[in-house]
Amino acid sequence: MKPTPPLRSLPPRRLLAIAASAALLSSPSVYAGTQNKKPKATLDGSEVVCPLGTFLCPQRPDNFALCRPNGMLEFYDPFLSKDSSLRDTAKTYVWSDHVESPDQVIYHLTGHVKTVRADQELHADVADYNSDTTDYDARGNVHYQEATHLVSADHVVGNTNNSTTLATGNVRFQMLDSHGNGTAVRSQQFDANRSRYSVATYSTCDIGRHIWEIRAKKIDTDENTGRGVARDATMNLYGIPFLYTPYMSFPLNNDRQSGFLYPYFEHTGNAGYQFRIPYYFNLAPNYDATLTPRYYSLRGVMLSGEARYLFPKTSGTFDFEFLPNDLYNDQKITPTSIDTQGQQRYLYRFVNNTSLWPGWSLNTNITRASDQNYLHDFGDDLFSLSTSLLPSSMYLNGAGNWWSASLGGDIFQNVNPAEPNTVEPYKRLPRATFNADIPFWRWYDVGITSEAVSFHKFDSVEGNRLDLNPYIDADFQGPWWFIRPKLTYRYTTYSLDAGYKNYNAYGPIGSGTVSPFTQSNPSRSLPIVSLDEGLIFERNTSMFDTNYTQTLEPRLYYLYAPYRNQNNLPLFDTGLMSFDDWMLFAPNQFSGADRQMNANNLTAAVTTRLLDDGGVERLSATFGQIRYFTPQLVQVPEAPTTNWASSDYVAELSSQLNDQWTMSTEYLWNPNTRRTELGTFTVQRRLGFDGVLNFSYRFRQNLQLTGPNVEAYQKLVEQYDISAVYPLTDRWRLIGDWTYSVMDKRTVEAVAGVQYEGCCVKLSVVARHYVTGYDGVITTLPPGQVGPGSDTAVMFELEFKGMGAFSGQTDSILRRDILGYQ
Numbered sequence: 001m002k003p004t005p006p007l008r009s010l011p012p013r014r015l016l017a018i019a020a021s022a023a024l025l026s027s028p029s030v031y032a033g034t035q036n037k038k039p040k041a042t043l044d045g046s047e048v049v050c051p052l053g054t055f056l057c058p059q060r061p062d063n064f065a066l067c068r069p070n071g072m073l074e075f076y077d078p079f080l081s082k083d084s085s086l087r088d089t090a091k092t093y094v095w096s097d098h099v100e101s102p103d104q105v106i107y108h109l110t111g112h113v114k115t116v117r118a119d120q121e122l123h124a125d126v127a128d129y130n131s132d133t134t135d136y137d138a139r140g141n142v143h144y145q146e147a148t149h150l151v152s153a154d155h156v157v158g159n160t161n162n163s164t165t166l167a168t169g170n171v172r173f174q175m176l177d178s179h180g181n182g183t184a185v186r187s188q189q190f191d192a193n194r195s196r197y198s199v200a201t202y203s204t205c206d207i208g209r210h211i212w213e214i215r216a217k218k219i220d221t222d223e224n225t226g227r228g229v230a231r232d233a234t235m236n237l238y239g240i241p242f243l244y245t246p247y248m249s250f251p252l253n254n255d256r257q258s259g260f261l262y263p264y265f266e267h268t269g270n271a272g273y274q275f276r277i278p279y280y281f282n283l284a285p286n287y288d289a290t291l292t293p294r295y296y297s298l299r300g301v302m303l304s305g306e307a308r309y310l311f312p313k314t315s316g317t318f319d320f321e322f323l324p325n326d327l328y329n330d331q332k333i334t335p336t337s338i339d340t341q342g343q344q345r346y347l348y349r350f351v352n353n354t355s356l357w358p359g360w361s362l363n364t365n366i367t368r369a370s371d372q373n374y375l376h377d378f379g380d381d382l383f384s385l386s387t388s389l390l391p392s393s394m395y396l397n398g399a400g401n402w403w404s405a406s407l408g409g410d411i412f413q414n415v416n417p418a419e420p421n422t423v424e425p426y427k428r429l430p431r432a433t434f435n436a437d438i439p440f441w442r443w444y445d446v447g448i449t450s451e452a453v454s455f456h457k458f459d460s461v462e463g464n465r466l467d468l469n470p471y472i473d474a475d476f477q478g479p480w481w482f483i484r485p486k487l488t489y490r491y492t493t494y495s496l497d498a499g500y501k502n503y504n505a506y507g508p509i510g511s512g513t514v515s516p517f518t519q520s521n522p523s524r525s526l527p528i529v530s531l532d533e534g535l536i537f538e539r540n541t542s543m544f545d546t547n548y549t550q551t552l553e554p555r556l557y558y559l560y561a562p563y564r565n566q567n568n569l570p571l572f573d574t575g576l577m578s579f580d581d582w583m584l585f586a587p588n589q590f591s592g593a594d595r596q597m598n599a600n601n602l603t604a605a606v607t608t609r610l611l612d613d614g615g616v617e618r619l620s621a622t623f624g625q626i627r628y629f630t631p632q633l634v635q636v637p638e639a640p641t642t643n644w645a646s647s648d649y650v651a652e653l654s655s656q657l658n659d660q661w662t663m664s665t666e667y668l669w670n671p672n673t674r675r676t677e678l679g680t681f682t683v684q685r686r687l688g689f690d691g692v693l694n695f696s697y698r699f700r701q702n703l704q705l706t707g708p709n710v711e712a713y714q715k716l717v718e719q720y721d722i723s724a725v726y727p728l729t730d731r732w733r734l735i736g737d738w739t740y741s742v743m744d745k746r747t748v749e750a751v752a753g754v755q756y757e758g759c760c761v762k763l764s765v766v767a768r769h770y771v772t773g774y775d776g777v778i779t780t781l782p783p784g785q786v787g788p789g790s791d792t793a794v795m796f797e798l799e800f801k802g803m804g805a806f807s808g809q810t811d812s813i814l815r816r817d818i819l820g821y822q
Contacts, residue, residue, distance in 0.1 A: 050822050052662040052684055056815055057822045060690070064179050064801065066731065067759035068206050073150045073174045073181075075143040081119045084147045084192060090118040092160065094129065105132045113138065117160055119147040124156070134160040142167070148223055149195070150174040151187060163192040172207075173197065175221070178252050178802050179204045179760075180228075182213065193223035202230070204802035205760035212237050212761060212800055214248065226253045250803055258282040271328075271378055272298030286310045299345075299377070300327045316352030316364075321345075321378070328377075340377070346370045347378075359398050366392040373417045388416035389424070402447075403436040426455040426572050443474045451593060455572040463496035465572060467593040484532040492593055493523035494569065522568045526596065528587055529560040543610070544657070548618065553607040555624075557585045563598035563633045570594060576639045578702060579677065581650045581666060584624045590636070600630040605650075622652040640703045640711040644672040660686045670703075675713060677701055684820060691727040692820040696720070718742040723751075723818040732756055735766060737817045746771070751817055753795075753810070762799040766810045768792065 050057030097111025106128065113127040115136070125140030135158070138144075142156040144165065154169025171184040173195075184200035196218065203213035217232035228250050235243040251257055258281055265275055278292040287309040294302040304321040323345040349367040356362055367390045369375065375387055395408030409429035414421045431454070437447035449469040456462050473486035496519075534555035541550045574592030583589060584603045588596055605624025612618050626647035635641055649671065654664040661684070668678035679699040686692055701715040723737035735753040740746070753766030769792045795810045814821045 049689065050820055052656060052659070052686060052820065053664075054820060057820060060822045064204075064759060066757065067179070068209075072176075073143075073152060073172060073207065075123060075145070075152065076150060076174070077121060077145060080116075080121050080145060082147045084119045086118040087120065087160075087163075092117040092131070092134070096127075106130050115160075119145075120160055120163075121145045122156075134162075136160065146192075148176055148193075150176065151189075153187070158189070163189065165189040171197070171200075174207065175252060177223075180252065180802060181207050182219075184219075195221050197221075202228070203760065204800065209759075210236075211758065214250070215241075216248070221252060223252065225257070226251060227257055227259075228252050256280075256282045256288065271296045296323075298328045299323060300325055302345075313356075314352065314354040316350070318348070318350050320348040340371060340373055344370060345374060345377070347374055356396075359400055361397050362395070363397055364394045366394070368392065368413060369415055372413075372415050372421070375415050376417050388419065389413065390415055402438045403434070405432075405434045407432045422459070424457070426457045426460070428453050428573065429456060430454055443476050444472065445474070446470075446472045453572070455570075461496060461570050463494055463570065463572075465492065465494050465593065467492045480536045480538075482532075482534055486530045486532075488528040488530075488587075489525070490528055490596055491523070491525040492569075492596075494521060496520050496522070496570065519568060524564050524566055524569060524596065526562050526564050528596075528599075529558075530587060531558045532556075532585065541610075546612065548610045548612055551607075551609045551611070553609070555603075555605045555607070557603040557605075559587060559599045559601045559603075561587070561596060561599040563630075564596070566595055566634060571636060574636070576636050578700075579648050579668065581622070581624075581652055581668075584626060584647075584650060590634075595634055595636060597632065597634050598630065600628070602627045602629070618657050619655045620653070622650070624650050638705055640705050642672075642703075646671060648677055673703065673713070675701070675703075677703075682819075686820075687725070688727045690725065690822055691733065692725050692818070694721070694723045694819045696819075715743055719748065723821075725818060725821055731758055735764075735814060735818070735821075737814075749817065751814070753814075760801045762797070762801065764795070764797040764810050766795045766797075766814070768795065768813065 095114040096109035100108040123143040124138035127138040153167035158165035174181040182202040184197035186198040203210040216230035230248040281289040289307045302323040352364040354362040390413040471488040476483040537552040574594035607622040610619040648668040656662040682696040727733040737751040739748040749770040756763040
């Protein structure tokens, strides 16, 4: 029997450094409702630079690299043992200029007194020491060090066995694990982990250079819990008090702790001013919870929360938002939206992954909202505002060496207030798949891909579909060549509903025509033959005084599929896909199994690469096109009829010739209409250690059916985006992002800000202007409908390193908007 794996710990939560009353200084946040997780702070400033081209970079950990190198108290001994467990068996060593001993137990030491035991070290001008009880009384320039902290004072009495001390007179202390330090009139150590400082200060800034500090009548620290508690405390910034609280709990490290998280304000046009104050429950190493009361000035009181759990065979999260009574008298956004005043509003998401037995797991992802207006009313970022469908699914998944299978279903919810609920895709419930790929002999595989689905949708034809794709293929290859033939037989059969919703009552989806479904069990079968072959040539070359290996990789892909009339088949989950580079080698131009293209096609493509001496790809360029030898007869409603001799020309280029620049571009040109259908260009430049400059351009237009027998190009998107993180110095940097829609002649989103990072503080001030109700294209709506508006927010974030932050959650917005932001 295998041993049960140990429970792993969930990621840490950052805790609030100050009392909840400091919430008035916080600011806007993003919609997600969850708190960012930060890695542990580092004392040496070490961190990993985000690689060029990374879509989302991890947050930079707090570090104290900008602090003075000699930030410890001046007597710190880096070579002293850090293992306090050795104290019980370690010997005590004593040095001094003079020793007097009236007996063999009590010693009077004078002049450069030094005692060492394991991780404990004491220096003083004069000391009395009892070797029997390990009591000591040290006076004059007393310096004490152990594994977790340093203390200096005029007078210290204590016991080394019990790890107790009482220090008075000019007390200074330094916590070695957190960079925390301060002063006190009196300090008392109760045991190895608990201390109390009276009339004290505390800060994580450089010793003697406190930009901020806590001044308290009493500060208690507990290394067991990782918490500090200050009573009768005042927060000071540059010596100016700005907050008083009778009780303040703050972290001594980055371990997860129960307590308040970042409080913040935000404002949106659809919900008004909002205040949130989350509370985090550290229930166990492998599960926790967060509750977040919210107040909306326009809509009322909401409760949101998150629960996370992590067990040996299951893990997951549950998020919810609940507003018992919506107070806002909102006008209807569109004729399809609803009046939500007086209604309960909610959103929840449940994600769970459970390992049932070897090779099998149950995966659940359920997201539902109370109504289709929810994200429009409560979202405050482009991602949530542009979401139009919420998918939910549950699947039992299994896999082995040569097979995989699943059983479950998918449902969808419309959350676009501008669209009726009829835009929701079919429910696929239940849905089962089985795939196998069995190698035999030296080169050959035999396998099958299959799917069985039951489709359900109100006021539409319903039924079941079985799609079987048995195949045999081979992979002949050598160091410089490959040939991959494949023979597939595709069989698809349907069982259409002939009961309550008769299949012959419905025409093609969205067509408005008479139903072509004259059979309750239509089917389609055809063979599909493909041959993929290529060559790989190499040569040595040089560029910019650097040696490279250049490859030339021509590739041919032949595809044959005979024509089958499929007009009598429904369109459950199938549509024509936009042409892109990967479709050069795809066996079908339709998504889903309801349509299989006929083909007698040949794709020709060539790729060249530059590889440096370490094998890193520094440049890649691809050019290709499909030639159609027979007409494209399989079509779908509301799509243009295409009968072309060739596909778009596809050209791609990506380059990273050094560690400072990266560039990628893709271009699609249609020789049949002589129009550009896709153009993208992205370039990224690293600026110093953590700076970055990005520029991108996106253009897409497709040929669409705009009327009966009328085809025209419709531009889908044309946008410019410029973003930058520009370091002015090692402490200051500028932040900016601008996204502009050429089609709409309007700024979609603009962000500008400045950030400062010192030894113990981080400061961000960011202004953000963004379009609300944006779904990718800003269009002119009919009279009576409210189009996309705009909103502006100014976010302020002040973080006291090692303590927490007055946070507007600016990092989550900037990491999403700026490629490579850290």
